[in-house]
Every structure is written in structure tokens, then in C-alpha cells.
Amino acid sequence: MRLIASDIDGTILGHDGSISVRTIAAFRDAADAGIDIVFVTGRPPRWLDPIREQIGHTGTVICSNGAVTYSLESESVTASHLLPWETVEQVRHIIAGLTPEPYFALESLDGLHVEPGFFAQSRPASLLDVVPAALSPGMADGGIIKMLSVLHTGSADEFLGLVRPSLGRLISVTHSAPELALLEMGPLGVNKAVTLAEYAAAKGIDAADVVAFGDMPNDIEMLGWAGAGYAMASGHPDALAAAALLAPRFEDDGVARVIEERLAALHRA
Known part of the structure; x- marks a missing residue:
């Protein structure tokens, strides 16, 4: 060891x-x-x-x-390892075509960017200062290191099983939230x-x-x-x-x- x-x-x-x-x-x-x-x-x-x-x-x-x-x-x-904006756009389009009302966020080297609707009724205290805004190409300037997508129904296992077959050649996708239908996506490979x-x-x-x-x-x-x-x-x-x-x-x-x-x-x- x-x-x-x-x-x-x-x-x-x-x-x-x-x-x-x-x-x-x-x-x-x-x-x-x-x-x-x-x-x-x-x-x-x-x-x-x-x-x-x-x-x-x-x-x-x-x-x-x-x-x-x-x-x-x-x-x-x-x-x-960074995610290009083109990949973010492709992944959003694919997931939105597979399930109703997915919400997205981007983690960059300069902070967390979430779109309206990403948070449910409550959010962790550590995220109270995060103001939802439309995701835009300019966010790639900070270096996108993770893409997040959440559903406010169902489980992470179900969400992962639904989208992984369509995303496998674009992005790495996994999850670690035991009680949320939240997916974590990063650079392919x-x-x-x-x-x-x-x-x-x-x-x-x-x-x-x-x-x-x-x-x-x-x-x-x-x-x-x-x-x-x-x-x-x-x-x-x-x-x-x-x-x-x-x-x-x-x-x-x-x-x-x-x-x-x-x-x-x-x-x-």
C-alpha cells in the first residue's frame, strides 16, 4: 500500500x-x-x-x-479536462428529447451556473448565493468541467438508464446523488x-x-x-x-x- x-x-x-x-x-x-x-x-x-x-x-x-x-x-x-460548448448544446438537445422538463447546470472553474427551474423547493445553504440564469456560450470562458441535469421526479438510476445509450459517444455520464434524479456529465473518456x-x-x-x-x-x-x-x-x-x-x-x-x-x-x- x-x-x-x-x-x-x-x-x-x-x-x-x-x-x-x-x-x-x-x-x-x-x-x-x-x-x-x-x-x-x-x-x-x-x-x-x-x-x-x-x-x-x-x-x-x-x-x-x-x-x-x-x-x-x-x-x-x-x-x-474541459467540456466544449458544442457538446453541452448537443447533450441538452438529446436529453430534452428523451424526457420532459429536464433542467441543467454547468460547473466551471469560476463557479456554478444554473438555469431557472434547476432547484426544487429548497437548496443547500452552500448554494443560496447562486442566482439562476439562462445558460449561454459565454459560460464556457470559465472552463466547463461538469454538466448537470436534474429531473424533479424519478430516480438517478432511471434517469441514467434512459439517457446513457444516447450520450455514450459524446460525454461521460454518471451519478452520485442517492436521493435525487441528478446526473453528472464530464468530458468524454x-x-x-x-x-x-x-x-x-x-x-x-x-x-x-x-x-x-x-x-x-x-x-x-x-x-x-x-x-x-x-x-x-x-x-x-x-x-x-x-x-x-x-x-x-x-x-x-x-x-x-x-x-x-x-x-x-x-x-x-
Whole structure:
């Protein structure tokens, strides 16, 4: 074990925005043992406060499902994969032809842009300052890293199953929202595994020496690529089916328990 790659939401971070004391200690012990740590998330760079403030992570975070590599040490984007506006327009047209009343948003390197109707009755406190506006080509100037589409009925699994066959040659599409019919779309061929593999190669680390944790469909490729890919027992069925290994539930500090066991094995070796 030379590198630990972990998803954030639902894997180490709860709905209340907290990371357990045991999990924080496990990551710190791993770092003290010389193991590289990278967090791999669907979150954009502006939503990294939990790992910055609670874990004290100052290294690399792979954001937006692989579209952005971000340094917490320099607070800067070190690499990115962008969506062209032409692809955004094509995808909007296709999805609008497949289902009534889809709403769209764009995550760019300079912020979140949502169209009217994207938010339902309520929105997270972190998004209260986002003012809905018509999506326009000028938003591509900020570098589009993720496209979002939401339905206010149904499930994410149903929405994904509906649109994926028509989008497979244009864009990468996945989801990570357990209770919303919300899809996350990024540059074609880009996912968590692709960017994690680039990061590991730059460090001279083979996939066999990577331990990865995740819980949702946007983690599937990463869990399959890592030498030891652990799906959380509390995770999505598709993540569980894709992973060779199973970590205890999030509620049982599953990530921390696996890290503790692997560190103990290293010390015994």
C-alpha cells in the first residue's frame, strides 16, 4: 500500500458534514507512515472545506469526477479536462428529447451556473448565493468541467438508464446523488480512474499499490482500477458489484477500519 485514494461524500463524510474522529486519525496515521493520500470526488474545488479543515489535508484532490486536479497546498488547479460548448448544446438537445422538463447546470472553474427551474423547493445553504440564469456560450470562458441535469421526479438510476445509450459517444455520464434524479456529465473518456491513474503514474506508483474507497456509480471505474478497490457496504448496488473488496458501512467507520488493518499488517511485515 503506497497510495490511498478515497471518495468523500458517503464514504468518509456524512450528511451532517462531519468526518469521524476515528477516520481522521486513520488518515493521519497513514500519512505519518509515508503513504500518499489523494481524495477523489465529484465535488468541485470550491467544496473541499471538510477535508481541508477536518483532516488537515494539504495535498492533491481529484475533483469533478476526474475533470480537475487541485492542489490544496497552493490552492490552485494543476490540471483540467474541459467540456466544449458544442457538446453541452448537443447533450441538452438529446436529453430534452428523451424526457420532459429536464433542467441543467454547468460547473466551471469560476463557479456554478444554473438555469431557472434547476432547484426544487429548497437548496443547500452552500448554494443560496447562486442566482439562476439562462445558460449561454459565454459560460464556457470559465472552463466547463461538469454538466448537470436534474429531473424533479424519478430516480438517478432511471434517469441514467434512459439517457446513457444516447450520450455514450459524446460525454461521460454518471451519478452520485442517492436521493435525487441528478446526473453528472464530464468530458468524454474522463472519470475518477483515468485521472487517478495519471496521478499515480507521476508518482511512480502502480495500480497494484493503490487502495481505493467509494460508494456510488461515479466510483466504479476507480474501484476497478485500484489494486485493492473497496466499495462501502452501505453503498450503491452498482458500486458493490464492481468492487472486488468490501469495506464495512460508512456508519461503522468502514474506511478507518480498513486503513487500520492494513497499517497493522505493514507494521507486522
